[in-house]
Amino acid sequence: MTTAALPRVTVVAAQHRDAVLLVAQQQDAAALGVLCARSDDKEGRAALDRALAEAESRGCRVVHAPRTLTGESGTKEELLRQFLELRPQRLLLPDPDPVRVGYDRSAGVPLHDVPPEQAATALDALAAAREYQHSTGEPVFVDCRRAGADASADAATVVRYPCTTRWLTEGFDGRLSAFLPSAGGVLRWTQDEQGGRAWKGPELLAGPSLMPGLSVLRDQHGFVHLLALRRTPRKDGGEDVAVVKAAQYRAGGPLTPWHSLGSPNPGDRYKSREVGFPAAGFDASGTLFVFARNFGHSLSFRAQGADGRWAPWQHLRGARIADELVTVTTARGGVEVYARARDSTAVVRWHKSGAGGGWTEDRTALSAAPGSLSAGPEPGTLLFRDPHTNEPCVWQPGAVSAVPIGGADxxxxxxxxxxxxxxxxxxxxxxxxxxxxxxxxxxxxxxxxxxxxxxxxxxxxxxxxxxxxxxxxxxxxxxxxxxxxxxxxxxxxxxxxxxxxxxxxxx
Missing domain, CATH: 2.40.128 (Lipocalin)
Known part of the structure; x- marks a missing residue:
């Protein structure tokens, strides 16, 4: 395959050594380039050279030597100029919001085990990619590598924002729509007529500056709801990250304005940045439950009743969890939420004890590979991959154990x-x-x-x-x-x- 026929992938990192794991994340053949915000020492440059040589052995073509930005006109501006030249179709970036490893109570700031330049570089790259996509109309898909992810982990398990699984959906009028996150916002494809072969798209939907992740769900009426994370500047410096929501009432029609649901930890420039990616579900009464990991690494939720009124964020005490949630709807129409534990592969479940009852936490006997949790097609079922065999498994309510179903490849x-x-x-x-x-x-x-x-x-x-x-x-x-x-x-x-x-x- 010629270089021109290969997908164009650009890695952006703070310095050369930080690009090594991002290069390793590109397993498929691609036209690969690396941009570094600042230079590195001889050891760091040599490590990146080895990573690029290994990528070439996998079928990648390195289209240019690693480039170091000059810093003369601002990182975002220089990155935009590089993107206009390289025309990337996929970006591999560091974690823009790494999870803290500690907290300095006297200073009121979280502690991280990665340099702050890595997050800053990711945010500059996202801003440049957003401007590039808006100016050229060319889609750019983004994958951010989660800070602290195991270097030997599979690329699919180390992404910062969960994989969008149910991105194809049927609308109120029977036509299908597809939604995916990109650097510039949400991309949408729309079926021209019910059951037809013609589609329009991708169309970049107008909206705020979203992070590169998306949750898609459908209510009982066939209306499509989108949830994402939005970053906004604060008057006192820094930025807040909030959960936002929009809806599509007609296939191909405009979205509603993006409505902010806030954060489980509002008002703090550091704590609000650690809100987890939202997961949501409708129960049989039409109540929408939105869940997210909070700054304390436990679970928070906010609910909107069928009358449209939102209740405030509530915190559920219990297990410390990773930023990996999935909701399931039971046969009785209730909503349950599963999460992977913060420091292990254990799976934790929360469910309500009847209508109007409180939430109960169960420590299940399940163990799931990171990045593999999803709702099963049948009511109340959960799908995940075994952390040891990689084989997909189905767990059904009341079952003693999960059922492996093959597909470990x-x-x-x-x-x-x-x-x-x-x-x-x-x-x-x-x-x-x-x-x-x-x-x-x-x-x-x-x-x-x-x-x-x-x-x-x-x-x-x-x-x-x-x-x-x-x-x-x-x-x-x-x-x-x-x-x-x-x-x-x-x-x-x-x-x-x-x-x-x-x-x-x-x-």
């Missing part, structure tokens, strides 16, 4: 849909990333994951996790997106026949 979470009819049986269908980012689908008899899952690799390499939706017409549609921002989709050939899909179409 892939990475990241697994998601799916229920109620798929096939040759007289009802199945739950699943989708995941396979080797090299391919789209892999599977199915098991609904309610019986122990009966086995038959996985089928459909190809269609995707730079983001593939998505699946089961619409009101009974059609199952799969979608992938490449690093160039091109959406590909395929639909099941028959709503009741074998579980087979047609050819891929690209917008």
């Amino acid at each position: 892939g990475v990241g979470p697994v998601t799916g849909v229920l109620g798929v009819q096939a040759e007289g049986w009802t199945y739950s269908a699943l989708v995941r990333s396979g080797p090299g980012g391919s789209c892999v689908v599977g199915a098991h008899v609904q309610g019986r994951p122990d009966a086995g899952v038959w996985w089928n690799d459909l190809g269609a390499h995707s730079s983001r996790m593939p998505a699946m939706v089961h619409d009101r017409m009974g059609t199952v549609t799969l979608a992938t997106v490449d690093v160039r921002g091109r959406l590909s989709w395929t639909s099941r050939l028959s709503p009741n026949g074998p579980f087979e899909f047609g050819s891929w179409h690209t917008t």
Whole structure:
């Protein structure tokens, strides 16, 4: 493959040694370049040279020697000039908001085990990439490496912002929409007509300066809701990070204005920056629950009733958790939330004890690989990867243990849909990333994951996790997106026949 045909990936780091793990994160072939905010010593430069040589052995093409910014006109401005020359399609950045390792109570400031220049470089790169995307119209996808992540961990498990799993959804009018985060904001693709083959997009939706992550959920009426994190400057210096929400009431129509839900730790320039990425779910009454990790590393939530009124943030005491949450809806219509423990692979669950009751914490016997938690297609079920075998597993309410379902060759979470009819049986269908980012689908008899899952690799390499939706017409549609921002989709050939899909179409 020629360099021109390879996806263009740019690593931005504070200095050469900081770029080593980011270069290692690019496992697929790419046209790869490195930009450093400042120079490094001989040892740091040599470490990066070795990392780039290893990347070339994986099929990457290093398009230029590592470049060091001059600092003469500001990091953001210099990065923008470099982006205009290099035209990156994907950015690999450090963590813009590293989690603290301690807290200096006398000074009132958190303590970190990474230099502050790393976060500053990431924020400058995000600002430059946002301006680049707005000025050129070219999508830029961003992955930030979580500070403190294990150097030997798989690339899919070290991202700062959780993988967007349910980014393909059916709207109120039956048309499908796809939503993904980018440097410039939310990208949207829209189906022209229900069940049709024509799509519009990607369209960059107007909105505030969002961090590169997104939660997508659908309410009982078919309206789509988006949640993200927004950074805003403070009058006293620094920046606040808040949870924000917008909704789409008509496929292809404008979003509502982004509404700030604030932070579990408002008013403090340091504490508000550590709000975790939101996870949300609707219960049977129409109440929306939004959860996030707070500064104390425990769980906080805010609820909006069916009448539209928001309750204040509430803190739930209990286990210290990582920034990895997932909500599930039970068969009775209740919302539960799962989180991975802060310093282990243990999974913790919170559930309500009846309507109007308080939240109860359970220390489950489950153990999940980082970055793999997701809601299962069936009510109350949880999907995750075993931390030792990498095999996806299904946990069902009341089960003594989880059920392994094969598929250890892939990475990241697994998601799916229920109620798929096939040759007289009802199945739950699943989708995941396979080797090299391919789209892999599977199915098991609904309610019986122990009966086995038959996985089928459909190809269609995707730079983001593939998505699946089961619409009101009974059609199952799969979608992938490449690093160039091109959406590909395929639909099941028959709503009741074998579980087979047609050819891929690209917008």
